[in-house]
Amino acid sequence: MSDALTADQLKELKDLLLTRRKELQDEMEQNLANLAPAERTSSVSQDESARLKNLTREVDSRLTNLDAADLTRIDRALEAMDEGTYGLCDECGCHIPFERLKIEPMTQHCVACKSRWEQKQAARA
Template sequence: MNETLTTDQSQELKTRLLAVRKDLQAQMQQNRENLAPPAADQDGIVQGNVGREVDQALTNIDAADLARIDHALEALEDGSYGLCAECGCSIPFERLKIEPQTQHCVACKSRWEQTKGHTGAR
């Protein structure tokens, strides 16, 4: 476990992870409901199909985030939470507060984004 995290900080992060998980599950449920086939005229169906594609894409993104949250909750239980999956260093509490499901320190994440050409903070 991240040696720099206090018990209170770990509990705060767990509470945050559970809240974000609940919100994601609600968003995913709404997106699934929106995926129901549209019952409209030709123009409505075209518009509905675009909306359905967006909802499916959002559901896929949310599912990936949900998996990361579940991984973080498991790591809290097994004592490996807050350690960078790449270099093994402790991830600072301030970073975990911003993104409690992160699995990488800033240096490793930045290096990965540069090599992959990504700019998001995932």
């Protein structure tokens, strides 16, 4: 039996990727809107308002950066689908199981390679 993804599985995963892509774009749009200068409310002091505004901007900026990284991974997965290489581990080249891809459709690594990478990262910390 082949580990390659079926056409139905690829369609399901593509739909998941496109849905998540739209969600991320909407979140980024909202985060960017939150970065715009906000009007002061009279119920908080000017210093508190400035601190709150700076904190909100920092959080929204970081969220936008995380969303942008996820969008890049989604676009890469969609390109791999077009090229016929989707579902293959970037590290070892083995087929990534459908169930793993359903959980994280933009993954680029099988569980074994991802585990080795995480162990290396933990050893560096």
